[in-house]
Every structure is written in C-alpha cells, then in structure tokens.
Amino acid sequence: MHFLSSLLLAASCVVFGWQAPAAAEDKPDTVRIGFQKSSTLITVLKTQGKLDAALQKIGVSVKWNEFTSGPPMLEALNIGAIDLTADVADTVPIFAQAAGAKMIYVAQEAPSPTAQAILIPATSELKSPAELKGKRVALTKGTGGHYLLLATLAKAGLTFKDIQPVYLGQADCRAAFERGSVDAWVTWDPYLSAGEIQAGARVLADGKDVALYQRYYLAATAFATARPDVLAVIFDELHAAGKWVKDNPQAAAELLKPIWGLDTKIIEQANGRRSYDVRLPSTNNLVDQQVIADTFFKEQLLPKPVDVKSADIWHRGS
Template sequence: MQLEQGNPFHREDNMSDNKSRNNNNRAGQRRRLLQAGIGMAAVAAFTPFAVRAAQRELRVGYQKGLLSLLKRRGTLEQRLAPLGVTVKWIEFSAGPVQLEALNVGSIDFGDVGEAPPIFAQANGTPIVYVAATVPRPAVEAVLVPATSAVRTVADLKGKKIALNKGSNVHYFLVKLLQKNGLNHSDVNLVWLAPADARAAFEKGVVDAWVIWEPFLAAAEQTLAARILADASGVVKNRAYYFSSKDYAQKNGDVLSIAVEELNKIDIWGKANRNELAAELSAVWGLPKPVVDVLVARSSFGTEPISRSILAEQQVIADTFFELKLIPRQIDVRDAAPAALGRS
C-alpha cells in the first residue's frame, strides 16, 4: 500500500483508468437517454390523439321528458364530440332518486321538478341550478277514481293520498291543501313511486293519487280516473335542469350546449305538437292518444336562472322548513349559477 502511494507512475495509471471509466459512463448515459427519448417519441406517435387528450364525460340522468327525446335524436352527442366529450344516459323513475345519484357522484346533469332540489340542498347535496323551464301547472294533478265520492279538495280530509315524497307534486299538494283550508296533517300521505302508486290506486288501496305527466294522462285513459284539481292557480310547476357545483365549474361549456339543445326541442315542439307527440309515443312506448293529451297540456320554453326564479324556490324551501319536511333552513342562492352570484 505504501509502495503504491509513493510510486508516481502507479498513481498516473489509476487516473487514466478513472478517466476512461468516466468517459464510458457518460457515453452509456447518453445512449440510454437517446434510447429513452426514441421510445417515448414512438409511444406518442402511435397513441391516438383521443387517448392522449384530456377526456371529458357528461352523465345525464333523465326521466320521461324532453331529455329522453334528446337522447333518441343524438344531437347532444354530435355537438359535444368535437370537444372530446362523451355522453352517458341513465334513466330514473323520479327526481329525488336522480338527485341522490348526483350526491354520490353518479350523474352530472338532469332535470327535476320544483321540490327535489330543495330536499337535496337541505341534505347537503352540492347542487347548482343550470336552467329552468317555463311554468307548466297543467301537467300535474290530483287523481281520484271516476266513481269516487270525493268531489272537492276539501273532501280529501282524512283520505289516503299516494305521492312520491320530495317530488314536485309534494309541494303542489301542500299548497293545494292550504288553498282549500286544509293542513298537511289533515290527510294520510302514502309515499309511493309512480309505478307502485298506480298499482295502489288501481286496487283501491289509496283514495287519491297526486302525479305528473305522462303518468297522469295514462291513468286518466286506462284506469277510469278523473282529475280533481291540477296545479293551475296553485303553483307554477317549473322543471329545473341541474348539475353539481364541481362539474358546472369545470364544464360550463358542456352544460350550455346541453341547455341549447333542449331549448331547440322546446321551440320545435311548440310549433309541431302532433309530430312531437308521435316521437314521444315511440320513445316512451305509450299510445299516441295518451301523449296527445299531455302535449296539449304542456307549455314550452327554457329560461336562464334568474333572481326571481330563485325567489320562487326560496318560498318552497321556507314552506318545507315550516312544515318540518326538511331538516334545516336553506338559502337557495347557495345553489345559484356562478355567473348569477349569491347576492
């Protein structure tokens, strides 16, 4: 060891060897970097653009309404495809279950009546209003059997009434009873989804059924039912298009296109009611005479969310809180579109 350290020639040889090894290491690193770069370029070259680009999706919850017609026509997919957005459709029987799906992150967009957003917001669902329809009071009503002794709303006192809890008809019934001198507690409410409510109504298990279209017209024509009262002069009965706050913040362009396409169908439907009924009949699998009735009762048009519309919803929220139907008082403005603001 001492001899090696004291021999200048031996030290020179070590330095030469080290230099050679360093040069080899650097050359190897360059080769590896070059190979890695070529490999990455090859992967990029053969990866489809659709895979490399950021993918977006719009998951639409829908019921028997214009959204089902939008699904059939495929125009939403055509509009969104250039943006790299795919559309997934999920059918629901009623609004409350749609908003449960929104709360757990299963859908991004859908339509419901006046009441479901109130219950959803009260339960902490991060909902945001996207757009509203014009008022449509004639498309929801209280049905009774044709032979029923119930002739006025006051006659409903003590009767069993079927309805979907938390749906648009829930608020309608509350206001209808109040208008006719009855309280929410003066009737026996039976919470049933539309299909189950129809069965109970047909078997005589309940005395009345509060329901919306197209179930309303179908029951009139096939169950010998008659309308006791509809929502005209009682509530406005708008439908609302909704999303989650997170989705709306990141995908405002997608939601705007969806509303545009729905409004196009509204405008077309208003001018072509017979053709609309024929198309809806095919989509829903209902006889055209049934659909003709509901189309005749319908109003058409889509409106942006405004402060006056939010004020309408606040009245509903306050009513439900007073009746202890929701667990806490809410401010509907917390669900306003970002562009409108909370003020």
C-alpha cells in the first residue's frame, strides 16, 4: 500500500506540478478542482460554464484536473496539487484520513445503493454472491465498489480471503471481464450501465440493503479556511445542478453524451440510479463512514483504525 501510494504521489507531482497548499492567511483567486468520469454534477457545471461564471463574480477562476478514479484524486488533494475534489465514493475519504490528509467534508450526495454492483457475464452460472468463493473478481482498490464487495461477501458468509481479487482500473476491469479473464466485475455508474447495455452483463448483487454508496465532496483544509465563500458558491451550484439533472434526464444525457462517449440510453439509466441530492455533511451522516472504516480495518486493508468522527466537517457560514 505504501509503494502504491508513493507511485500515485509521484504521478500526481509529475502531472500537476507540486504546489504548496494555500496558507490560511492567503486568499487564493484560483480553485483547483479534481474530477473523474463519474463526477456527473461537476461535469455538467464544467460543460455549461455555470461554475466558472458564478466564481468569476467573486474574482475566482477554476483550474480543472481530471483523474481516473477517486483514490489518486485524494492523493493529489493530500499533497496540495488540488484544492477540492468532485464527488468520490464513501470509501475514498477513509483511506485519505488514514494517510493523514488535511481535508474537510464539504458536501455529500444522498445514498444511491443501486448505482454500484457486482456484474457477471450473461453466460455465467453464478446465481448468488455465495458462489463467488474461489472466483476471480476484478475491482478498483479503495473505491466504493471495494466496500460493496466486502459487505456483500460478509452477508453471504464469506471473507475477502475467499475470493481472488484482481485489482485494476475500471477500463482494464471491463477488458478483463469481456476477455473472460475474471468471473465477476465490481463497478459503478456509468460503467455499470455501460457494462449491462453494451456487454450484456448481469447484476449478481448491488448495494441495496448492503452499501449505501454515498458520495462526498472534499476540500483541502487550508483552502476551506481561506475561501469559505468559494465553497458556498460551489455548494449552491452543485445543489442546483443535481436538481437540473433529475428534472431534465434527456437534456442531461445529451449534454454528457459527447463527453462520456456513451449512448443517451446508458447515461439516462446511470443517472436514474444516482440521487444527485446534494446536502451539507453532518456528524450524524458520517456514522455509516465508520462502519466502512471498521470493515476495511478488520480485513487488514487499512494500516490503522480510523476515527471518522475526528474528520473536519464544513459548516456553512463559518
């Protein structure tokens, strides 16, 4: 894990050029935002230019940085290469907290349990998660799908040691899945819907009654201290974007189609599973985070216990 983190740190430094985090007494006029393919609301705001326009009114510009998934995005936040992350799965902040990242929870999306799932080929004879014992399962380490797999196995009376995990990025997960190199693939939308519609994959199990799949927006503590006004603008724009996507599913799909390179049918299905209900975080809302942290530590996938309650939470107006 240390070696992987070192590689991600090095890659982040090379790609972005390391910069020291903003000091509390500074008032930076640029916010560096990290996002990934599944960062729907940030992608909508970026494409429409609404966030740029809203922040320009208070003299702030935006620098956009795209990542392959949540874990390297949090690595970049940890070293000061970005100031704020778009939504990441609930597991990602826990690993960052374990690494001592100086971060703050800014917002969260309400649960979307069916927006992540364990997929199997259409021809697979597997009928229940209990039959995953001894099977090769493709997943991306430290993601929401990782916890979904752990929780699903536990419910089926299995442990992580009962399967053969194959850690890959999502593009490589799908390639391995379609080649038949793995027996199952743990993924999330829009990869999930693409796998179902394009590859004919079947859902073996999703997060219903197992994993809430809440997604969080996080900021570097120094930036949040220096520019709470920026966080307020971003929160308001995210909340409005969430309502727009849910109220205008076809228009949202058409907007995202050229960016995601997916058919509108896939995008509409994916967006239909996500809540996109952006809320302010609270200590009570982090209770489920503690369950996830304890699960990863029990499976020896975290280097030390994590007390989620000790994490910083942004309070609007502070």
